[in-house]
Amino acid sequence: MRASLLLLAAVAVLASGTARAETWADLPDWSGDWVVVRGKADAPPPYRPAWSARQRTSTKPVDPMSTCGLPAGAPRMMGLPGVHEWIVRPGQVWHAVEEGNSVQRVYTDGRPHRQGDDLFATYTGDNVGRWEGQTLVIDTVGLRADTWLDEAGRPHSDQTHMVARLRREGAELVARIEIEDPVAFVRPWTLERRYRKLPAGSFVHDFACKVIRSSGDAKAAN
Amino acid sequence: MDVRRACCVMALSLAASAAAAAVPTAQSLPDWTGVWQNKGPPTDTDLFDGGTSDPPGCAALSQPCRSHPPYRPSWEARYEQNLALARANILPDPLTRCMPRGTPGNMRSPDTIEFVPRPERTWIFIENGSQARRIYTDGRKHRTGADAFDNWTGDSIGHWEGDTLVVETVGVKGEMMIDRSGAVLSSKARITERIRRRDASTMEDVFTIEDPEALTRPWAVTRLYRKVDGPIFDYACAENPRNTIDASGRTLTLDAQGRVIDAR
Known part of the structure; x- marks a missing residue:
């Protein structure tokens, strides 16, 4: 009797959408330094006609990252060169990328997306995550419209909604990403990013973009 | 003799012999969750948050907000x-x-900061910049040979002493400005930090x-961080007002009369 009551209570909690707080024991080991495995090119996004033209002319022809002070943002940061780290802790996951010191924060503590005035658009968006077994599901809204979707410079609107499913497959970490954009796309765009782990003992370098882009600044810094 | 007890005594002595190099378990890590903000001394932070100086009422560049660096004469003159x-x-x-501040100056950045411990590494994410520090606690040594080049954040190796993370940093770039008073260190600097949560709302470094x-003796500095309501945000340095750039691409700093005041 008591057990069934507990079961009922558990079902009620699940049904109400309250995520169970995960513990360390529930979490996969994604430690280490990961780099993107270059595979076949992404299928072209299913742009609406007006956006196809926009992609060719590109509203932002200069790479925002070349300014050395604008983040790549999501989802572009999933495919950046350099080292990626997936820092898994109960309640929150950090996706840190060497290139541009990009950090995407995914909250897995059961909080909902920010609402109203709090949901202003940012580069990495508002990322709410949940664990389905050993798969991390990241739901992203609140993205700025002036970032690139990928290294090719594809544009998107401010209505972008992204769901990424990230899990270990053998030696690789694999992210399957579905991007909805009712303004720019006729249907969701799916893409995949795969990461391989660097040998143990590797480390992440500093990223000082201004030194790469402008030797004058490097001199001025010293 | 109790077998279980013997086992535990052995485990304890093993732990003691492994000393500082032992990689901690996830469950042994302290709770540093949340978002934190520099509390002072405020030679840098009072520009942004004058109400939280420590000690209270300490004004920019006044002493003893933090002690004067014990510089050798030529460094003192500079x-x-x-x-x-x-x-x-x-x-x-x-x-x-939009240049990195580097270690240890990055620990006095404005805006917010996260301390993220995992068994193999602890990350310190600094909103301003953005900047990231990585402290390796997996038992590795400082880098050697071709890997031991100087950089902004340096080479930080850590170990846990209870709930305190002890960090040793070498390999920092020389001449980095470590705060807005213009203090600098050489590339020979060795920075030891003891980072812990002092109470529910205070981190201490x-x-x-x-x-x-550069220094005649070790220089002791304590920094405090108060817990603030999050979230921590992206940082887009290029959205700040930009300085003039000369023909060679060098960014210039101008005084109130528009004269170039950079060193070279």
């Missing part, structure tokens, strides 16, 4: 030059050109900075 520029509010600060080139 520091006095920078201090004069800082007091006139025309010290060219690389941070304003006790620095001992040794620098055989």
Whole structure:
């Protein structure tokens, strides 16, 4: 009797959408330094006609990252060169990328997306995550419209909604990403990013973009 | 003799012999969750948050907000030059050109900061910049040979002493401005930090900075961080107002009359 009551209570909690707080024991080991495995090119996004033209002319022809002070943002940061780290802790996951010191924060503590005035658009968006077994599901809204979707410079609107499913497959970490954009796309765009782990003992370098882009600044810094 | 007890005694002695190199378990890590903000001393932070100086009422560049660096004479002379520029509010600060602050100056950045411990590494994410520090606690040693080049954040190796993370940093770039008063260190600096959560709403970082080139003795600095409501945000440095750039691409710092005041 008591057990069934507990079961009922558990079902009620699940049904109400309250995520169970995960513990360390529930979490996969994604430690280490990961780099993107270059595979076949992404299928072209299913742009609406007006956006196809926009992609060719590109509203932002200069790479925002070349300014050395604008983040790549999501989802572009999933495919950046350099080292990626997936820092898994109960309640929150950090996706840190060497290139541009990009950090995407995914909250897995059961909080909902920010609402109203709090949901202003940012580069990495508002990322709410949940664990389905050993798969991390990241739901992203609140993205700025002036970032690139990928290294090719594809544009998107401010209505972008992204769901990424990230899990270990053998030696690789694999992210399957579905991007909805009712303004720019006729249907969701799916893409995949795969990461391989660097040998143990590797480390992440500093990223000082201004030194790469402008030797004058490097001199001025010293 | 109780077998279980013997086993535990052995485990304890093993732990003691492994000493500092032992990689901690996830469950043994302290709770540093949340978002934190520099509390002072405020030679840098009072520009952004004057209400939280520590000690209270401490004004920019006044002493003893933090003790004066125990510089050797030639370094002291240079520091006095920078201090004069800082007091006139025309010290060219690389941070304003979107350059990294580097260690240890990054620990006095404005905006917010996260301390993220995992068994193999602890990350310190600094909103301003953005900047990231990585402290390796997996038992590795400082880098050697071709890997041991100087950089902004340096080479940080840590170990846990209870709930305190002890960090040793070497390999920092020389001449980095470590705060807005214009203090600098040499690339020979060795920075030891003891980082812990002092109470529910305070993180503490006790620095001992040794620098055989610049300092006559170890310099002790304590920094405090208060817990704030999040979230921590992206940082887009290029959205800040930009400085003039000359024909060679070098970014210039100008005084109130529009004269170039950079060093070269």
